[in-house]
Amino acid sequence: MGNIRNALRDTTTRRLLFTWAVLMGLTLIAMLSARLGGEARLAALPLWSAGLLLATTFFKAHRVLMVYLGLADASPAWRGAFVGLVLATLALVGSGYLVAQLA
Amino acid sequence: MSQHWETSARALPNPGWGPLSALPGNPLMWVLILSEIVVFAAFFGLFAWLRAGEREVFDASQQLLDPVAGGINTLVLLTSGLCAALAVQAIGRGAKRRCRQWLGAAFALGVVFCVVKVVEYADKLGQGLMPETNTFFTFYYLLTGFHFAHVLFGLGLIALVAWRISHDNVETAAAFWHLVDLIWILLYPLIYLLR
Numbered sequence: 001m002g003n004i005r006n007a008l009r010d011t012t013t014r015r016l017l018f019t020w021a022v023l024m025g026l027t028l029i030a031m032l033s034a035r036l037g038g039e040a041r042l043a044a045l046p047l048w049s050a051g052l053l054l055a056t057t058f059f060k061a062h063r064v065l066m067v068y069l070g071l072a073d074a075s076p077a078w079r080g081a082f083v084g085l086v087l088a089t090l091a092l093v094g095s096g097y098l099v100a101q102l103a
Numbered sequence: 104m105s106q107h108w109e110t111s112a113r114a115l116p117n118p119g120w121g122p123l124s125a126l127p128g129n130p131l132m133w134v135l136i137l138s139e140i141v142v143f144a145a146f147f148g149l150f151a152w153l154r155a156g157e158r159e160v161f162d163a164s165q166q167l168l169d170p171v172a173g174g175i176n177t178l179v180l181l182t183s184g185l186c187a188a189l190a191v192q193a194i195g196r197g198a199k200r201r202c203r204q205w206l207g208a209a210f211a212l213g214v215v216f217c218v219v220k221v222v223e224y225a226d227k228l229g230q231g232l233m234p235e236t237n238t239f240f241t242f243y244y245l246l247t248g249f250h251f252a253h254v255l256f257g258l259g260l261i262a263l264v265a266w267r268i269s270h271d272n273v274e275t276a277a278a279f280w281h282l283v284d285l286i287w288i289l290l291y292p293l294i295y296l297l298r
Contacts, residue, residue, distance in 0.1 A: 012192055020185040023180055031174045034296035042166065044298055053292050060288045068188050068281040073116065075125035082137070089144040089289060090165070096151025097297055100158045 019067040026056040050097060054090050061086045131270065132278045138287075139253075143246075143286050147293055150242045157238055162298050164239035167232060169223060173295040176219050177287060183212035187261070187277040194273045202273060206265040209280065213258045220251055243294060250286055257283045259297040 033052045035041060045053070065082050066072040072079070115124040123130035154161040190205035227240075234244040257280045263270040 010192075015187070016185060016188050016192070020181065023181045027174060027177050027181065030296065031170070034170065034292070034298075036170050036174075036296075044162070045232060045296075050297060053296055057288060057292050061285055064184070064281055064285045064288060066286065068184055069278060070127040073127045078126055078133075080121070082140075085137075085140055085144065086289070089140070089147055092144065092148040093151045093293055096148070096155050100151075100155040100161075103155060103159065 015067060019063050023060055023063060026060050030056045044101065047101070050094075054094050058086060058090050128278050129275045132275050136278065136282045139286065140280055143249075143289065146242070146246055146249075147289065150246070150293060153238055153242070158238050161239045164232075164243075165236060165295070165298055167227070167230070168243070169226075170295040170296055172219055172223055173291050176216050177291050179212050179216050179219070180284050180287050183209045183216070184281055186212065187280045191270075191274050191277045194270050196270065199268055202268060203265050206261050206273070206276075210258060210261045210265070213254060213261070213280075215259075216254060217251070219245070220254075246290055246294060250283070250290060253283050253286065 030053050033049045034045065034048065035043075056097070062083060065086070066079075071082055116127045117130050118124075120130045123133060126133045163274045186205045186209035190202045190209060193199075193205055195201035227243075232240055234241050258274070260276040260279055264276040
């Protein structure tokens with residue numbers, strides 16, 4: 001118990017735990033926005049819902065890169081490169097989704 | 104001038120690694136992370152492109168997946184990632200026993216992920232949904248299977264570094280485990296949720 005209390009006092013541990021809580025919360029938001037229950041599950045997602053899903057996914061990937069992988073300590077160029085790559089991936093996925101919805 | 108360069112070099116996490124000097128942890132792991140993200144991004148893009156052409160098939164096939172099981176697996180993997188990060192922090196303080204405990208927790212949660220995935224595969228295969236059923240299921244098995252192989256490799260790495268424990272080893276294995284997290288974070292909404 002004392003170990004846990006000591007760990008919570010540590011700034012890095014608090015940051016990791018806070019990030020974990022944010023990631024869990026965002027996952028639940030993504031699941032809710034994807035309307036997994038009842039008849040709604042059979043219908044296409046409204047655009048706002050798909051947008052929210054992609055936005056939470058980006059934020060989760062960003063947090064894993066910056067906090068868990070420690071990219072926050074890297075140079076701005078590397079941070080930009082990795083964040084840009086994740087953004088490009090999600091833009092690709094989002095574009096494909098939009099094309100499918102509008103076709 | 105030379106003193107300035109020395110100061111700058113000392114401030115870098117990995118001096119002597121050229122452009123990779125500014126990255127934390129093992130620079131080669133970052134090369135792997137970058138290449139893995141690019142490979143998965145190409146597959147994700149291809150999946151999204153093909154979905155645009157066969158929307159009805161993709162949507163009907165996606166209805167046969169269990170998005171709640173996928174969500175539970177996301178929560179499990181993210182918690183496992185936290186344990187790996189706490190293991191790195193523990194070894195940084197020199198607390199080897201605590202580090203092994205966190206690695207053990209990360210490993211156990213990784214096994215839970217595998218069990219859920221195997222149950223899911225067995226259910227799909229039991230329904231006669233094979234990789235050759237349609238394009239959606241080809242990609243479903245390809246992407247989740249490729250990720251599953253990474254999870255198994257990551258579990259092996261975690262077990263190895265728990266045995267041969269050192270700061271560099273734990274940090275490198277944890278970085279790989281976070282990559283596994285990152286790929287699943289991108290994969291889950293694409294395969295299970297977007298429709």
